Amino acid sequence: MEYSKHKFDWFGFIVGLFSVYVGYLVVKNPLTSLSTITVFLGIFAILRGIYQLWFGSQLNKYMGTGSGVAIFSAIISILVGILLIANLKVGIVVTIYIFAIWFLIDAIFQILTARLYSFFGRGYYWLIIILACLSLLFAIILLFNPVLAGGFIIFMLAFFFIATGIAEIIEAF
Numbered sequence: 001m002e003y004s005k006h007k008f009d010w011f012g013f014i015v016g017l018f019s020v021y022v023g024y025l026v027v028k029n030p031l032t033s034l035s036t037i038t039v040f041l042g043i044f045a046i047l048r049g050i051y052q053l054w055f056g057s058q059l060n061k062y063m064g065t066g067s068g069v070a071i072f073s074a075i076i077s078i079l080v081g082i083l084l085i086a087n088l089k090v091g092i093v094v095t096i097y098i099f100a101i102w103f104l105i106d107a108i109f110q111i112l113t114a115r116l117y118s119f120f121g122r123g124y125y126w127l128i129i130i131l132a133c134l135s136l137l138f139a140i141i142l143l144f145n146p147v148l149a150g151g152f153i154i155f156m157l158a159f160f161f162i163a164t165g166i167a168e169i170i171e172a173f
Contacts, residue, residue, distance in 0.1 A: 008172060019168060022161045023165060046077070056074060097146070099149060099153055
């Protein structure tokens with residue numbers, strides 16, 4: 001049986017190094033990183049609002065139905081996006097609370113849907129319940145401690161870049 005030689009993946013290696021470096025920069029410059037996340041979130045909100053305006057016009061054009069909800073939602077999205085970008089200090093605080101509320105909603109969803117996983121066994125069900133309750137507790141802590149929430153967001157972002165970078169470097173060999 002003949003094995004093919006694996007060629008070194010320079011592109012994956014370079015992407016991996018870059019990803020590790022970005023992770024390092026996130027840790028080294030946490031406030032700048034939060035500002036960047038906030039700007040990206042603002043741009044996303046504006047683009048989503050523009051899409052919602054287009055979608056609302058298509059609903060009206062092809063279905064003849066009013067698109068008031070879509071237009072209202074679009075205007076809110078665009079205004080939130082502008083707020084996030086125009087006032088970065090407020091935008092960072094809003095971003096931190098968005099993540100905290102997101103984690104809170106996700107934890108509540110996990111608790112409410114845990115019974116669906118009971119077919120894997122009672123132990124798995126209780127594991128989901130315990131982890132969901134810990135997530136709920138963590139989300140509540142984040143809601144009432146924005147500094148911790150901001151640090152957590154930075155930690156997760158840095159962890160993502162560094163872990164992804166290391167994986168890319170390993171896969172390159």
